[in-house]
Amino acid sequence: MTLAELLRGSVHEVAAGLVGWTLLVDGVGGRIVEVEAYAEDDPASHAYRGATLRNASMFGPPGHLYVYRSYGIHWCANVVCERPGRGAGVLLRALEPTHGLERMRARRGVVDDRLLCSGPGRLTQALGLSGADDGADLSRSPFALRPPPTPSVVERTPRIGISRAVEQPWRYVEAGSSWPSRRRRAA
DNA sequence: CTTTCGATGATCT
């Protein structure tokens, strides 16, 4: 399965399918263990009310990044999905760090590796992503997105940190992973 | 352990 093939599916297929893939930026990164789908016609999506200056990348080519500033402080990154005339994407919420640990520790300023990439804001800081990467093509250097040898087992839960469409189970987490963010209590 | 709250700025109403 190539990235281009995966991106032909629905936003939810892309989200579930991306779990287990390895994301690297300039050789630094890890395995994707937690994502959230933001579909077309999704009240919680930044693209719900149409294209704006901020969300323009969500309406651009699939396989590119949509990076936005969160709460005025953090950066969050999405993989843009193909939805003609509409915007959709998959929010990267957590990685299992596998490459360039020292580089990520230095960027994050933490000693506990569990806090390196376990959250959308932490992940972008560890990988050095910012608004400058908004719209960037994930299939080109310095980015790399590689599939796992075998597909991951994925669980669905409600999304985190939103106030609309809160009941939709559109958060996709690798089963048994100890690396996801920890904002929601156990069901 | 859990819950609360401040930071900080763009976007939306």
Add this chain to the structure above:
DNA sequence: GATCATCGAAAGG
């Protein structure tokens, strides 16, 4: 003026 796809420090049990 309110909200926000967050994080981390502080306060409370």
